[in-house]
Amino acid sequence: xxxxxxxxxxxxxxxxxxxxxxxxxxxxxxxxxxxxxxxxxxxxxxxxxxxxxxxxxxxxxxxxxxxxxxxxx
Numbered sequence: 001x002x003x004x005x006x007x008x009x010x011x012x013x014x015x016x017x018x019x020x021x022x023x024x025x026x027x028x029x030x031x032x033x034x035x036x037x038x039x040x041x042x043x044x045x046x047x048x049x050x051x052x053x054x055x056x057x058x059x060x061x062x063x064x065x066x067x068x069x070x071x072x073x
Contacts, residue, residue, distance in 0.1 A: 011060075015056075017054035017055060017056060019048045019054055020048065021048055021049060021050050022047060022048070022049075023047070023048055024045040024046065024047055024048075025045060025046065025048050026041075026044075026045055027044055027045065027046040027052075028040055028041075028061070029043065029044075033061075040061065
């Protein structure tokens with residue numbers, strides 16, 4: 001018998017990530033993403049100003065429409 005569960009019962013969706021405004025963090029840009037690639041590395045560091053998506057190393061990323069995916073804590 002198949003058992004279905006909700007994705008949020010299996011994985012943390014949008015868990016809280018703490019970043020400090022004014023501090024530099026690696027930033028992943030859309031051009032850093034290669035379809036089908038398992039890993040991505042930010043090519044630059046940017047000052048965190050309070051906007052954008054935030055994630056931890058090891059998170060699974062889903063593409064967004066915005067040109068910048070976000071900052072790595």
